[in-house]
Amino acid sequence: MDTIPYRQLRVVRPAKVELKTQDVHGLNRVPSKDVLELRESANMEAAVKRIARGFSEERKGGLSDDFLNGSNQFFSKYRRRMDRSWFYYAARQSEIFFYLRDQLKSAIVSGDPTSALERLIRLRDCDNEPEQVAHLVLLGKLQSLRDRNEAAETFAEALARDSEDLVGRFFVDSGARSYFSEPMVDMAELEEARSEVVGGFVEAGENRGVRSDASLLVAMDEKFFRVYGIQFYAMAQQLPHLDFDLVLCCSPEDAARLAEEGERLARSLAKFNLLPVPENVSTWSLATPAVVRDRRAFFASARFFAASELFAHRAQMYLADADLMFTKDPSAYMRSRKEKPVYSSDRSRGVSSLSPWRRYTAGSVIVNRSDGARRFLADVQQYVCAGFSLPQAWTVDQNALAYASSDRRISGQD
Structure with missing residues (x-):
């Protein structure tokens, strides 16, 4: 298919209304330790998702050295502190993109994922389920460049292992749910x-x-x-x-x-x-x-x-x-x-x-x-x-x- 330039289009969406919690008699002024931990976790998850989005959008990071070096340092710094499934998922993505950057660039340009797949196999084994799911999702993406049916099997395996719906939580990967083989x-x-x-x-x-x-x-x-x-x-x-x-x-x-x-x-x-x-x-x-x-x-x-x-x-x-x-x-x-x-x-x-x-x-x-x-x-x-x-x-x-x-x-x- 030939293409239509985006410059002729503009997205129009309804305005969003932000609701704020009212401070009643100062009860919200001194958050408890549990509340502080929840806020830290929520802020960290939002930051992790922003970084993960960069692995799917050129303008938000893509395969640039600055972005990949920064994301790798970020996950290395907080790995011991953040025992969260979504953190492990994004950290594995960051690791793969960091070590496979040249092979991924080659696959994008040539449409041939062979070198990237060979290097992906040599990466360390996954430590937990979230890392396995992230690994399989990227494996399926690479396989989709050469064989739809092979990629569909890999995405299906990723979804079967994804007990916490991480694929849905990271919206940029949610398309794996609706990726079908030709026989289907x-x-x-x-x-x-x-x-x-x-x-x-x-x-x-x-x-x-x-x-x-x-x-x-x-x-x-x-x-x-x-x-x-x-x-x-x-x-x-x-x-x-x-x-x-x-x-x-x-x-x-x-x-x-x-x-x-x-x-x-x-x-x-x-x-x-x-x-x-x-x-x-x-x-x-x-x-x-x-x-x-x-x-x-x-x-x-x-x-x-x-x-x-x-x-x-x-x-x-x-x-x-x-x-x-x-x-x-x-x-x-x-x-x-x-x-x-x-x-x-x-x-x-x-x-x-x-x-x-x-x-x-x-x-x-x-x-x-x-x-x-x-x-x-x-x-x-x-x-x-x-x-x-x-x-x-x-x-x-x-x-x-x-x-x-x-x-x-x-x-x-x-």
């Missing part, structure tokens, strides 16, 4: 589940018809629609030449109700800002299957199911996260991206690319009507269906992009 994704029952989901895609409101063969496609549940919906009606006013497809992840009845509320909002917005009522917004319903356990993960993936059905109306769609707002008209850029079936956000090039669930960002993807795009979307959909039974499947959409973009999946496509 290719099961026949998942094809049936995929067909059932797309079969539930219906029109939600009295749409005014297709005005353009290109659209911006966003999927939201009711909560996100109420938070972010207004920005899409406002953008639709500013971009009358581009259609907007809003997919509501709820029952057709609820979607129809929300579509009606959206129409009232659009009319009120036009009255307020003295611009025309947007005529280029269409609303659709995609019900959440009953078998889905992590509904948030489905909401984040729903646009990939809707896109294949909307090819009946659209020649090109820009699939975007609901919390992304354009800072300039994307139409010219979309017109320049019609040669290939699929274009994605910038592919990770640095240390982030070690994690398969961070190699491609699902927040902005362009699909052009073609057999190649239909096959790509079918692969993404089937992969997402494999995660329906997981209680926590966040990043399954990004894992699905890595799966559908692999050389084996796209060979022979346009």
